[in-house]
Amino acid sequence: xxxxxxxxxxxxxxxxxxxxxxxxxxxxxxxxxxxxxxxxxxxxxxxxxxxxxxxxxxxxxxxxxxxxxxxxxxxxxxxxxxxxxxxxxxxxxxxxxxxxxxxxxxxxxxxxxxxxxxxxxxxxxxxxxxxxxxxxxxxxxxxxxxxxxxxxxxxxxxxxxxxxxxxxxxxxxxxxxxxxxxxxxxxxxxxxxxxxxxxxxxxxxxxxxxxxxxxxxxxxxxxxxxxxxxxxxxxxxxxxxxxxxxxxxxxxxxxxxxxxxxxxxxxxxxxxxxxxxxxxxxxxxxxxxxxxxxxxxxxxxxxxxxxxxxxxxxxxxxxxxxxxxxxxxxxxxxxxxxxxxxxxxxxxxxxxxxxxxxxxxxxxxxxxxxxxxxxxxxxxxxxxxxxxxxxxxxxxxxxxxxxxx
Numbered sequence: 001x002x003x004x005x006x007x008x009x010x011x012x013x014x015x016x017x018x019x020x021x022x023x024x025x026x027x028x029x030x031x032x033x034x035x036x037x038x039x040x041x042x043x044x045x046x047x048x049x050x051x052x053x054x055x056x057x058x059x060x061x062x063x064x065x066x067x068x069x070x071x072x073x074x075x076x077x078x079x080x081x082x083x084x085x086x087x088x089x090x091x092x093x094x095x096x097x098x099x100x101x102x103x104x105x106x107x108x109x110x111x112x113x114x115x116x117x118x119x120x121x122x123x124x125x126x127x128x129x130x131x132x133x134x135x136x137x138x139x140x141x142x143x144x145x146x147x148x149x150x151x152x153x154x155x156x157x158x159x160x161x162x163x164x165x166x167x168x169x170x171x172x173x174x175x176x177x178x179x180x181x182x183x184x185x186x187x188x189x190x191x192x193x194x195x196x197x198x199x200x201x202x203x204x205x206x207x208x209x210x211x212x213x214x215x216x217x218x219x220x221x222x223x224x225x226x227x228x229x230x231x232x233x234x235x236x237x238x239x240x241x242x243x244x245x246x247x248x249x250x251x252x253x254x255x256x257x258x259x260x261x262x263x264x265x266x267x268x269x270x271x272x273x274x275x276x277x278x279x280x281x282x283x284x285x286x287x288x289x290x291x292x293x294x295x296x297x298x299x300x301x302x303x304x305x306x307x308x309x310x311x312x313x314x315x316x317x318x319x320x321x322x323x324x325x326x327x328x329x330x331x332x333x334x335x336x337x338x339x340x341x342x343x344x345x346x347x348x349x350x351x352x353x354x355x356x357x358x359x360x361x362x363x364x365x366x367x368x369x370x371x372x373x374x375x376x377x378x379x380x381x382x383x384x385x386x387x388x389x390x391x392x393x394x395x396x397x398x399x400x401x402x403x404x405x
Contacts, residue, residue, distance in 0.1 A: 002031035002090035006053045011132060013230045018141055020190050022148035023130060023183055024121030027091065028064065029149065030179060031118055031263070032057060037254040038169035045169070048104030050244065054373030056111045057240050059364045062204045063115030064122075065362030071120040072127070072355020073208045076201040080124045080131070080351070081193045087120030088184040095177035099170045118356060121183070130343045131194035138343070139284035140276045142336035147272035148334070154269070156260035161254050201349055209375040221353070223401025224342035227292060227394055229360040231334045234390035236329055241383030249378060250317055251336065264325050271332030281333055282355045284337035290396045291333035299328035299384075299391025306384030320380060327391060334394070350382075 011017070034043075045052045075083045080122035094114035099334040163171050201207070214223055244389050246252045246260060279287060302323035309315050339357060359382045375382040 011194055013278035016190065017192070018144050019148060020186055021125040022145040023186060024125045025145055025149045026152040027118045027180070027183065028122055030156050031114060031176060031400035032151045032239055034160035034163075034176065035087040035169065035172045036157050036239065036261070037161040037247075037257045038164045038246055039243045040254065041104060041164065042107070042169050044106065046101070050376055051374050052104040052108070052399075053387045054240055054376075055108050055370070057236075058373065059112045060115035060118075061236060061362045061366035061369060062121040063112040065359045067116040067119040068358035068362070070124050070349040070355075072353070072358070073201065073211070075120075075124045075127055075195070075351035076349055077199075079193050079195045080128050081187070083190065084121050084124050085184060087117050088180055088187065090117035092177050092180035093117075095180055095241075097171050099173035099177070106346065119362075121187075121258045123354050123358045124351065126339060126343070126357075127351045128194045130340075130354070131196070136279055136284055136340070139279045139337050142277065142339055143276035143332065144270045146332055146336055147269050147276065147300050150265050150269040150272060154265045157257055157261045157391070158259065161257060164254060180401070184315065197286055197350075199275040199398045201352070201388040206270040208352070211349050212356060214393050215249040215346070215353055216355050218345075220266065220402050221342050222343065223397055224338045225357045225360050226397035226401065227288070228335050228338035228342075228357065229364045230390045230397055231295055231331055231338075232361045233365045234299055234387045236369040237329055237372050237383055237386035238324060238328065239245065239392060240369035241376065241386075244376060245383055246317075246381050251263070260321075264321070264328055267325050267329035268332045271329045272336070275333050275336060277330035279337065284340050287333055288337040288341065291330055291337070291394045295327045295334070296395035297390035297391075299329075299388040301388075302327070302384040303388030306381040310379045318382065323384075324387075327387060338398075347377070 013245055039053055042048070042056075043050060044055070068313050069085055071087065091114060094110055097110040098107060098114060098344050101110055124140065125145070129145070133141055155283070163169075163175060201211070236391055241397070242261065243257060246257055249252055252260060260366060275287065305315065305319055339354075343353050368390055372383050372386050
């Protein structure tokens, strides 16, 4: 059964193609989550500070966002397929380079290159869904992609922890290089070109700037973009802080960290499947209007609990986990629906629109992640404060910028 109805002038969004696009989107969580259990070990072996090693996360996100400025317009000019394949080649080379890094500075630089290469598949996977499906159908397809992609953050820390235990942290990047080769072969074999000839855009700097300017001046588009971006900022804050909080403060073994992390991501998978089921009946906009309350309430609750713990001593991990689960699970209701609503108006420059959303998402996410890393004081408070602020801004972005109706 196909995800969308076939048309005479564009490829059909089949379940197999959704799976391929999900694989391309999975390079983000794989590249981030697989080496999370190794961060404390890398800090020691490369003789770096906690802030330095957490920068390997932040610069990946910055590069991931910045690269989309290039990949989106390039995809609108040259087509989706060749741009994705080129990015995968660079990703493999950067992953191998990370395995040979001899200092924190080298690893930071190579992670920047890895993030720059990885973003092509993610931004253009969203774009290809928009090429082949309309608003609610696109939201459903993106939910299914997120459900499949969420397997990566569940398994990646588990796999990374075991690789770290048996072969060391450098082997994690060798595995990522192998995944990049596999992704290239699958994309070469099964990925069609979805850009219609009439939608090809010239790759001229002034025209690209003009298209970005048009998007930046559209209030509803920016509202949806910021709603999704701040939701992901909460996730990035958690990703940046959780290895040190769980492993160093609460004493969870690195090889067991993935169990805790993956257990929470299961709820995101469930949310994605529920969204895919109900979005055709309720509509992406209606679900989004109600979903934005959850990260605000859960995030601010966790922030208050974090301040209480920082002042009066540990209150245990359980109440925090409840807030984290609620906030992370809601990502599956906010991300796909906000993206589908934002891209609906721009079939003629879907790559550019998707790239701007990516820039905002990973730029804001990197900023939040960097703040968590630089302010880490051994307590859970910096992480929960960042997640609370992100949840509040997610809610306000939707309420203040998105016009209802």
